[in-house]
Amino acid sequence: MRLIEMSQRHRTPSIRMINLVDILLNLLIFFIASTTFRIAQKEPTAVKLTLPEARTAEQVGKTEIPKLRITVAPDNQVFLDQNLVSLETLEKTLKAAKTKDPRTLLELSADKGASYGTIVGIVDAARLAGIRDITAFTKKTVTTTSPDPAR
Numbered sequence: 001m002r003l004i005e006m007s008q009r010h011r012t013p014s015i016r017m018i019n020l021v022d023i024l025l026n027l028l029i030f031f032i033a034s035t036t037f038r039i040a041q042k043e044p045t046a047v048k049l050t051l052p053e054a055r056t057a058e059q060v061g062k063t064e065i066p067k068l069r070i071t072v073a074p075d076n077q078v079f080l081d082q083n084l085v086s087l088e089t090l091e092k093t094l095k096a097a098k099t100k101d102p103r104t105l106l107e108l109s110a111d112k113g114a115s116y117g118t119i120v121g122i123v124d125a126a127r128l129a130g131i132r133d134i135t136a137f138t139k140k141t142v143t144t145t146s147p148d149p150a151r
Helices: 017-041 087-100 116-129
Strands: 067-072 078-080 083-085 105-110 134-136
Touching (some): 067 087, 067 116, 078 087, 083 087, 087 116, 105 116
Antiparallel strands (some): 078 083
């Protein structure tokens, strides 16, 4: 009894395209779905920042109080809600927002390399505008506890 027929030995091998199309379709659906989830997780920011670290950093909850976000880039450019502003016009803009809603809060996120003078100018403009509640964004440091050498 022969396992291989003589006429089948000379047949050229072929690849079934339907199986490859199924695999490629599944890969395409997977990449589309995973890309959509990744984009939905992060909100885009106008400026790439490296936040300073603080051991007492807290996570900010979502409240119904109107907030203005001021971002200071490493090159000391100041952005108010992703719009470039100068320190001279910042006070007028903050006063207008404060008169519109007196509960307005100010969220300040500055790069680690931003100058102290720029931060002081922003805080000064906020105080002159009547905004006393300023939240500074930091990154919480991860501390490891080491064994006490005295023991």
